[in-house]
Amino acid sequence: MLILFCDDTADTRQPDEAYQPEAAAADGLRIPYALVSFEALVKDQDAVKAVRRVPQHDPPVLALYRGWMLRPEQYGHLYQALLGRGLRLINDPAAYRHCHHLPESYSAIEQHTPRSVWLRTGADLSMDTIMDLLRPFGSAPIVLKDFVKSRKHEWHEACFIPSAADRGQVERVVKRFLELQEDDLNEGLVFREFVEFEPLTHHSKSGMPLTKEFRLFFLDGKLVFWTNYWEEGDYAGLMPAVDQFLEVAGKVQSRFFTMDVAKRKDGEWVIVELGDGQVAGLPDNADVRLFYRSLQDYCWVR
Numbered sequence: 536m537l538i539l540f541c542d543d544t545a546d547t548r549q550p551d552e553a554y555q556p557e558a559a560a561a562d563g564l565r566i567p568y569a570l571v572s573f574e575a576l577v578k579d580q581d582a583v584k585a586v587r588r589v590p591q592h593d594p595p596v597l598a599l600y601r602g603w604m605l606r607p608e609q610y611g612h613l614y615q616a617l618l619g620r621g622l623r624l625i626n627d628p629a630a631y632r633h634c635h636h637l638p639e640s641y642s643a644i645e646q647h648t649p650r651s652v653w654l655r656t657g658a659d660l661s662m663d664t665i666m667d668l669l670r671p672f673g674s675a676p677i678v679l680k681d682f683v684k685s686r687k688h689e690w691h692e693a694c695f696i697p698s699a700a701d702r703g704q705v706e707r708v709v710k711r712f713l714e715l716q717e718d719d720l721n722e723g724l725v726f727r728e729f730v731e732f733e734p735l736t737h738h739s740k741s742g743m744p745l746t747k748e749f750r751l752f753f754l755d756g757k758l759v760f761w762t763n764y765w766e767e768g769d770y771a772g773l774m775p776a777v778d779q780f781l782e783v784a785g786k787v788q789s790r791f792f793t794m795d796v797a798k799r800k801d802g803e804w805v806i807v808e809l810g811d812g813q814v815a816g817l818p819d820n821a822d823v824r825l826f827y828r829s830l831q832d833y834c835w836v837r
Contacts, residue, residue: 536834537622538568539589541602547572547588557601560823564831571613573603582616592621599625599791599830600813604683606721607632626811630789634809636682637725643786648806649730653682655723656713662706669726672699676729679712682722686715688741695729730805732797736768748797749775752812752826756785759829762821764795776804 538561540550550558550570561568569589576585598617605613611628626634633639638653652668654660669677677699678685686693693712696704713720732746748764758777763770775796783806784794791812798804817823 536566536625536830537592537596537598538566539571539598539600539602539617539622540568541573542570542588544574551602554601556823557817557827560827563824564827566827566831571600571602576613577605577609580612582612583619585613586616586620589617589620589622595621595623597625597834598622599834602814604635604814605631607635610635624813625791626789626813631811631813633788634792634811635814636722637680637808638682638723640787640809643788644783644806644809647780647783648808649728651725651727653723653725656720662702662709665705665709665724666702669699669705672726672728674698674700677726678729679708680725680727681712681716681720682725684716684719684721686712688738688743689715690741690743696726699726731800733773733800735765735770739767746797747773748795748807750815750818751775751777751780751794751796752791752815752829753784753787753794754791754812754830754833756781756787757833758784759833760826762818762826764797764818766818766820773798779804780806 540554540558543549543551547570549555551573558568571589572585575581600613607628610631614624614628617624637651641651652671654664654668675698677696678694679696680694689711693708693715696708698704709724732748735745735747737744745765745768747770750762750764751758752760758781761775761777780794780796787809789811793810793812793815795807795810796804797807817826
């Protein structure tokens with residue numbers, strides 16, 4: 536297997552600064568890696584140019600991308616360009632989309648995640664349509680995100696809606712969310728039931744309330760690594776209840792993915808969301824070497 540990191544735009548011979556600790560860990564374990572150009576792929580829309588410095592492989596080799604998030608169509612272009620160099624990404628484009636867009640994987644986790652509804656944005660988006668969509672929530676609080684991301688660090692401004700029945704509050708948050716997302720908006724709007732998780736602390740910069748959340752990495756349905764989601768606050772030795780999610784993990788249509796889980800105030804563990812494991816970040820305090828050692832132990836014996 537070959538790891539693919541995004542390069543640094545200032546020095547394309549080096550991994551992007553954000554991924555240098557990961558590259559160092561891989562190098563220390565003698566895991567080979569190569570660099571792809573995120574700028575060429577996304578800004579220039581030239582996938583062949585993006586992989587021009589990736590070595591040609593014959594016979595074909597499995598590859599794992601560790602880089603910035605890509606829209607599904609961008610990932611598809613990268614996937615095809617790498618096939619031309621004898622590399623096959625661990626997740627095909629359908630698998631990437633399955634975990635990258637919450638509506639795609641919702642059916643797999645529906646019984647274990649906050650209730651969610653969604654709609655695609657377009658010229659005909661209206662508040663009447665949105666309010667009809669939110670009717671099942673009654674006056675309960677909800678949170679807003681797009682198919683991939685939220686504006687959680689603008690919690691009260693563009694994420695949290697105290698009452699799904701309050702048209703004024705809904706309109707205010709939706710409008711601000713769309714203003715902030717601009718061209719980064721992913722597909723549409725997702726409204727989710729607000730769940731009270733065990734509190735952790737408040738974010739030191741944004742003031743957003745943080746909860747005791749964990750990020751679990753699965754490979755072929757097997758848990759290979761987990762870490763605290765947040766770098767701040769005291770988890771007080773709390774560990775995620777992994778066993779209850781193993782059956783769910785087996786239903787996810789992806790080889791390598793993340794599952795973010797959190798503990799509710801009533802003690803029940805729930806799935807917050809899934810993500811493609813290749814673009815899911817590691818907190819700064821995560822054991823990066825252990826992460827790559829776990830991948831190495833699983834992948835390199837196959």
